[in-house]
Amino acid sequence: MAETILEVNDLHTWFGKKKYRFGKRKGEFKVYRFGKEKGQYKGGKVIRAVEGLSYTLNRGEALAIVGESGSGKSVGVSTVMGLTHSGPTTRVTGRVTFKGQDLLNTVSDPKEAGLFKKHAAIREKEFRAIRGDQISMIFQDPMSSLNPTMKIGRQIVEPLLWHKGKLRQEIQDEKKRLLNEGGKEALKAHRKDLRMRNFARARGLKLLEEVGIPSPETRFNNYPFEFSGGMRQRVMIAMALIGDPDLLIADEPTTALDVTVQAQILSIIQKMRKRKNTSIILITHDLAVASSFCDRVIVMYAGRVMEEGSMADFIRCPAHPYSQGLLNSTPILGDERARLEAIQGQPPDPRNLPSGCPFSARCTKCMELCTREAPPKTQLTPGHNVYCWLCAGEKVQEKEADING
Amino acid sequence: MAETIVKARDISKYFKVGHRQLKAVDGVSFDIERGTTLGVVGESGSGKSTLARVVLDLIPATSGSVEFMGKDFFKLSKNERRLLRREMQIVFQNPFLSLFPHMSVSANIAEPFIVNRKELGRLSKAELDERVADLMDLVGVPREHANVYPHELSGGQQQRVGIARALALNPKFVVCDEPVSSLDVSIQAQILNLLQDLQDQKELSYMFIAHNLAVVEHISTHVAVMYLGKVVEYAPTQELYRHPLHPYTQVLMDSVPKLSEGGTEFSGIEGEIPSPLDPPKGCRFCTRCTHCTKRCTEEEPVYKEVEPGHFTACHLYD
Numbered sequence: 001m002a003e004t005i006l007e008v009n010d011l012h013t014w015f016g017k018k019k020y021r022f023g024k025r026k027g028e029f030k031v032y033r034f035g036k037e038k039g040q041y042k043g044g045k046v047i048r049a050v051e052g053l054s055y056t057l058n059r060g061e062a063l064a065i066v067g068e069s070g071s072g073k074s075v076g077v078s079t080v081m082g083l084t085h086s087g088p089t090t091r092v093t094g095r096v097t098f099k100g101q102d103l104l105n106t107v108s109d110p111k112e113a114g115l116f117k118k119h120a121a122i123r124e125k126e127f128r129a130i131r132g133d134q135i136s137m138i139f140q141d142p143m144s145s146l147n148p149t150m151k152i153g154r155q156i157v158e159p160l161l162w163h164k165g166k167l168r169q170e171i172q173d174e175k176k177r178l179l180n181e182g183g184k185e186a187l188k189a190h191r192k193d194l195r196m197r198n199f200a201r202a203r204g205l206k207l208l209e210e211v212g213i214p215s216p217e218t219r220f221n222n223y224p225f226e227f228s229g230g231m232r233q234r235v236m237i238a239m240a241l242i243g244d245p246d247l248l249i250a251d252e253p254t255t256a257l258d259v260t261v262q263a264q265i266l267s268i269i270q271k272m273r274k275r276k277n278t279s280i281i282l283i284t285h286d287l288a289v290a291s292s293f294c295d296r297v298i299v300m301y302a303g304r305v306m307e308e309g310s311m312a313d314f315i316r317c318p319a320h321p322y323s324q325g326l327l328n329s330t331p332i333l334g335d336e337r338a339r340l341e342a343i344q345g346q347p348p349d350p351r352n353l354p355s356g357c358p359f360s361a362r363c364t365k366c367m368e369l370c371t372r373e374a375p376p377k378t379q380l381t382p383g384h385n386v387y388c389w390l391c392a393g394e395k396v397q398e399k400e401a402d403i404n405g
Numbered sequence: 406m407a408e409t410i411v412k413a414r415d416i417s418k419y420f421k422v423g424h425r426q427l428k429a430v431d432g433v434s435f436d437i438e439r440g441t442t443l444g445v446v447g448e449s450g451s452g453k454s455t456l457a458r459v460v461l462d463l464i465p466a467t468s469g470s471v472e473f474m475g476k477d478f479f480k481l482s483k484n485e486r487r488l489l490r491r492e493m494q495i496v497f498q499n500p501f502l503s504l505f506p507h508m509s510v511s512a513n514i515a516e517p518f519i520v521n522r523k524e525l526g527r528l529s530k531a532e533l534d535e536r537v538a539d540l541m542d543l544v545g546v547p548r549e550h551a552n553v554y555p556h557e558l559s560g561g562q563q564q565r566v567g568i569a570r571a572l573a574l575n576p577k578f579v580v581c582d583e584p585v586s587s588l589d590v591s592i593q594a595q596i597l598n599l600l601q602d603l604q605d606q607k608e609l610s611y612m613f614i615a616h617n618l619a620v621v622e623h624i625s626t627h628v629a630v631m632y633l634g635k636v637v638e639y640a641p642t643q644e645l646y647r648h649p650l651h652p653y654t655q656v657l658m659d660s661v662p663k664l665s666e667g668g669t670e671f672s673g674i675e676g677e678i679p680s681p682l683d684p685p686k687g688c689r690f691c692t693r694c695t696h697c698t699k700r701c702t703e704e705e706p707v708y709k710e711v712e713p714g715h716f717t718a719c720h721l722y723d
């Protein structure tokens with residue numbers, strides 16, 4: 001049985017409207033807060049950025065989250081990471097379990113969540129330990145997540161020094177190894193290397209070399225602006241991997257890069273994954289990247305899951321009209337179609353989602369039922385689920401009967 | 406014989422950076438025939454946008470000539486040039502930045518008619534409205550959007566407005582500089598289809614710049630591959646994608662992720678793209694090329710026709 005690393009259960013993230021008003025103190029923000037009613041804000045509608053996201057991720061597995069811009073991919077993972085959490089304008093409900101640990105202890109029903117309920121189950125400090133140590137994240141824009149005034153080397157090694165306990169343990173192990181192999185002499189000779197900072201530095205250098213940065217010794221003392229975009233992205237990867245995370249979340253890690261650099265970066269992540277059996281969540285809107293990298297896929301649209309399943313199932317027989325549309329509108333190298341089959345229309349306004357299936361306005365197979373009620377989950381084959389009335393089978397008749405009778 | 410719309414010869418554009426010269430475009434030649442599309446691909450910084458801007462005379466060329474519909478563009482008088490320039494338009498990557506944010510959609514589309522009122526003759530309000538409405542229909546922007554402002558539109562709609570404005574004066578030649586790169590896949594396909602339809606209707610010629618090789622394959626009839634300011638390979642699309650000759654083109658093709666059921670291994674090439682400020686001696690690709698010989702590091706390969714219609718610059722094909 002594969003070990004489950006991450007379990008996300010019915011995650012909802014809603015954003016309210018921020019409104020700036022002059023407070024008594026300079027720069028003070030006053031914000032509208034959630035009203036009592038579900039989904040209602042005083043003074044505006046709620047953006048339901050993520051609506052009922054659930055998945056489990058096993059050790060060593062790679063999951064792709066694909067979907068249009070604004071479909072809630074980034075918010076979904078930043079909620080899992082705890083970077084988006086409940087606050088005056090944000091409400092998070094659902095359950096996230098990472099290696100058995102509850103990351104957000106919240107009530108599953110949004111109605112039950114009280115007005116100012118404290119959602120954090122584990123204190124911020126503990127969460128931070130998990131975040132940097134066992135879960136890491138690669139962001140879309142490497143420049144904005146690197147500190148421009150700090151040397152690259154220091155930025156890489158820093159996270160290691162935050163988690164001193166783990167580092168100390170590793171130094172002890174290394175000491176034991178040296179003692180066994182070379183006795184006291186060896187220990188003495190390597191005394192300097194075993195200092196915490198030097199030990200961390202050596203790790204950093206090795207990692208830089210692994211991600212393909214030539215002459216890491218000199219590069220260690222450079223500032224981010226002295227690197228090209230692709231190299232910065234590699235530094236980000238090195239930073240994300242230095243703590244040997246169990247879970248790596250990559251949010252569009254290669255979108256801004258050239259194809260040749262993209263291939264390089266993906267091959268580095270792929271090798272790391274093989275060597276360390278890391279679980280990966282890859283967010284992308286490039287189906288080709290997702291399909292060559294991941295074992296499983298979740299397709300999101302307007303904050304909701306449309307289809308989920310193994311990558312092979314998804315590519316071979318996509319069931320949801322949106323998935324089919326995505327595949328049909330992606331130009332593929334070597335295909336000879338004269339025209340792409342585009343999905344007509346525009347993605348819906350997140351503040352103003354249509355009732356029923358969020359895709360209904362653009363769907364060519366839309367039925368009356370679709371615009372009235374959100375489609376239920378239908379299992380096609382084990383692990384391959386789709387949220388569409390077309391696939392719902394008997395449930396459609398039941399619903400029709402309900403309505404008519 | 407098809408009519409040649411654009412004939413560019415030996416175009417170079419050098420920028421001065423400090424005391425040094427940056428050869429952004431270095432001796433590029435190509436032809437574009439009526440109703441065809443030249444796709445331009447290449448790494449970031451290889452000079453694609455600079456080439457486009459030189460061809461459109463948005464920035465002056467350092468050397469070289471562009472013949473546009475039989476007239477030597479750079480030799481014309483200022484006024485003649487201005488008239489001719491109406492026949493060529495550009496669509497940019499960032500649709501929002503290329504529209505006037507303080508003007509409504511219809512005003513944005515009407516702008517070219519107003520700017521060129523001297524030559525076109527002043528249009529009455531009703532005529533102007535009719536032309537704008539026609540253009541909006543043509544590119545598929547609903548008429549209700551005539552009075553909204555660009556920021557209220559989605560990226561795809563903004564790009565449609567940008568295309569409408571580019572087509573207002575019935576150009577013969579349109580440069581599309583990464584027109585779909587910032588759009589979602591589903592919207593990207595809509596815009597690509599639109600560009601193809603417009604080409605069929607109006608016999609437009611395009612120069613289509615993009616990162617995405619699959620998109621370029623889909624829309625182009627010919628493709629030029631650029632590397633550090635030079636065209637390293639040029640051929641009809643099918644030929645180039647089936648039999649890439651230049652090692653850089655081959656690497657490029659191998660790097661493109663493909664749809665697959667079982668996952669694929671990625672393999673990047675080693676080495677960084679060298680600084681355009683001091684490109685390697687000899688062949689510019691030699692620092693990253695797996696076939697590199699001593700000759701490649703010393704002597705620059707000539708750009709020549711290796712097979713009929715298929716040009717490349719590489720010592721492997723001497």
Ligand SMILES: Nc1ncnc2c1ncn2[C@@H]1O[C@H](COP(=O)(O)OP(=O)(O)OP(=O)(O)O)[C@@H](O)[C@H]1O
Nearest residue numbers: 015047049068069070071072073074075076285350
């Ligand atoms: N802090 C926030 N406050 C209010 N709304 C937000 C916030 N962050 C995101 N949103 C909204 O939530 C929705 C989902 O955004 P998200 O960033 O997850 O999209 P995405 O799928 O990652 O898109 P992209 O592909 O463009 O990165 C969007 O409509 C966005 O406007």
Ligand SMILES: Nc1ncnc2c1ncn2[C@@H]1O[C@H](COP(=O)(O)OP(=O)(O)OP(=O)(O)O)[C@@H](O)[C@H]1O
Nearest residue numbers: 420422427429448449450451452453454455456681
């Ligand atoms: N005005 C300028 N002054 C100095 N150098 C410039 C200027 N414009 C462009 N360059 C340089 O010329 C080279 C080519 O730039 P260009 O924008 O044409 O590349 P590109 O192929 O369009 O890249 P991208 O795919 O990133 O758009 C780059 O090295 C760039 O830094």
Ligand code: SF4
Nearest residue numbers: 357360363370388389
């Ligand atoms: S539920 Fe209906 S509208 Fe939604 S995707 Fe399926 S068929 Fe289309």
Ligand SMILES: [Mg+2]
Nearest residue numbers: 073074075251
């Ligand atoms: Mg995002």
Ligand SMILES: [Mg+2]
Nearest residue numbers: 453454455582
């Ligand atoms: Mg450019």
